[in-house]
Amino acid sequence: MSVQDKIVEIIAEQAVLEPSDVSLSMGIEELGLDSMGLVETVFAIEENFDVSVPFNANDPSASDFDVSSVQSIITAVEGLIAAKSA
Amino acid sequence: MKRVVITGQGTINALGADVAQTIDAMANAQCGIGALEFPNADRLSIKIGGQIKNFDASERFSRQQLNFYDPFTQFALIAAEQAISQSGLVFDGELAEFSGVILGTAGGGLQTQDENYRSVYEDGKNRVHPFVVPRLMNNSAVSHVSMTHGLKGPCFTVSTACASSNHAMGQAFQMVQSGAAKAMITGGSESMLCFGGIKAWEGLRVMSNTGCRPFCASRDGMVQGEGAAVFVFEEYEHARARGAEILAEVAGFAMSSDASDIVMPSVGGARRAIQGALNSAGLNPTDIGYINAHGTGTAANDKTECAAIKDALGDHAYDVMVSSTKSMHGHLIGGTGAVEMLACIAAIKDGVIAPTINLAEADPECDLDFVANEARQKSVDVAISNAFAFGGLNAVIALRKI
Missing domain, CATH: 3.40.47.10 (Thiolase/Chalcone synthase)
Incomplete structure (x- = not known):
């Protein structure tokens, strides 16, 4: 499974949606994820990809990890995976 | 309904080893938050806290006592000793039977649990110290304050996370107000600054690694502390009759x-x-x-x-x-x-x-x-x-x- 497909699957599960209903352009609010849903999503990403995600629930937009859309999350995780293997 | 007053207070926390030091630190806007120091702290992503430094429990308690006293109990005993000493109350006879202890704690003997889980899981040991249970139980601090000072009335622990102490003191207030008790020893104690304690909180992603900045636009989360504060809540006429110094009324x-x-x-x-x-x-x-x-x-x-x-x-x-x-x-x-x-x-x-x-x-x-x-x-x-x-x-x- 690609990084993108896995992240879509994780987000879909947290948002209680089918993966096919999640589009890459969707934002966090559009997905219906609240701050604790986001915290669980970040945890699932860390566990699946063995990365450490810089994320503070107090101000998600201030974190280095861009959670503004599904695509931005995928891009950020790909960056973390690349940094890990570098 | 009886009126309730405070006739003693005690504490140990990151700002000081007693009330005078603590208030002096607050009056001088001092910060007790610094680098966390305990085993495996290097594996934490949150590295700061209001930890009590320069505290050696063995100088204060005997080896036999420490077998029973988790740090949260040690802190409660130290604070209670100061509070009761200031109040001048001696609990014997009828007063002892109508006085009790209600303390708040969220984690109780968390450090005892943390150490012993490490021992059996990580170190592979198949045996723990015989007093692990009485050391970790959430009512341990209350029971030891009761035993140390001979308080024989209502004694129990309140655990409502971050409101534990206020709920505990509220109960003590109502106990004296209703006439069910003459005096209550009350407050709260916590010692969550250990690897497992902080690791659990890290998961919520609400902790700050840069400092505690309440109400500031740049705030980025909470910072944990540890310690205890304990008070003597006493029925007003009882306190007045013996000429006790009254610090404030619990209204x-x-x-x-x-x-x-x-x-x-x-x-x-x-x-x-x-x-x-x-x-x-x-x-x-x-x-x-x-x-x-x-x-x-x-x-x-x-x-x-x-x-x-x-x-x-x-x-x-x-x-x-x-x-x-x-x-x-x-x-x-x-x-x-x-x-x-x-x-x-x-x-x-x-x-x-x-x-x-x-x-x-x-x-x-x-x-x-x-x-x-x-x-x-x-x-x-x-x-x-x-x-x-x-x-x-x-x-x-x-x-x-x-």
Whole structure:
């Protein structure tokens, strides 16, 4: 499974949606994820990809990890995976 | 209904080893938060806390005692000793049977659990010390205070996360107010600063690694602390008859539940607790001079708390001094309301208003007088202390000058 497909699957599960209903352009609010849903999503990403995600629930937009859309999350995780293997 | 007064106080926390040191540190806007030092701290992503440094338990307690005393019990015993000594009460005869202990804690003997899980899981040992259970149980601190001072009346532990101490002191207040007890030893204790304790909190992503900045626009989370504060709540006529020094009157108490979310706070629940405490004390919003805020430094709490204070106090919200001393001693979780009660007593008794330190940048959603960065000297007749816990459980205590 690609990084993108896995992240879509994780987000879909947290948002209680089918993966096919999640589009890459969707934002966090559009997905219906609240701050604790986001915290669980970040945890699932860390566990699946063995990365450490810089994320503070107090101000998600201030974190280095861009959670503004599904695509931005995928891009950020790909960056973390690349940094890990570098 | 009996009137209830405070005739003794004691503490140990990151700011000091007793009340005088703690209030002096608050008056000088000192910060007790620094690098966490304990085994495996290097594997934590959160590396700061209000840890009690330069404390050697073996200088204070015997080896036999320490077999039974988790740090949360040690802190409670140290604070209770100071409080009872100041009150001048000796618990014997009928007084002992009508006096008890109610303390708050969220984690109880968490360090004992942490150490022993490490021993059996990580080190592969198949045997633990025989007293692990009496050392870790949440009522351990209460029971040892009871045993040490001969308190034979109502004794129990209250555990409501960050509101534990306020709920405990509220129970003690009502116990004396109703006549069920003559005196109650009350407050709270916490010692969560260990690898497992912090690791669990890291998961929530609400902890700061840069400092505790309540009400500041740049705030990025809470910072934990540890320690205890303990008070003697005594029936007013009993205290007066023996000529005891009265520090403040416990005027009112109220609790409420948000019944909405397990971690997110609610304006309505907090407002109802503040209003309830005033009603219970027969006070008006305009009577309040100082509020010791829950003020955790998280995005959610601080703006919710400000909205609740404004809803409860109306225009007077802008005239009252509000500070979060967590900026200095950290968040003691189940012990926090007790340490914060020290600041309320200092305001009532000495007119020392503890500041909110690290407040550099105004947040439009937090626009009250937070006594920013420097303590103030101002006479205050009524102070309230807010505690709003995870689980949506709120408890507010009102103190009055006597």
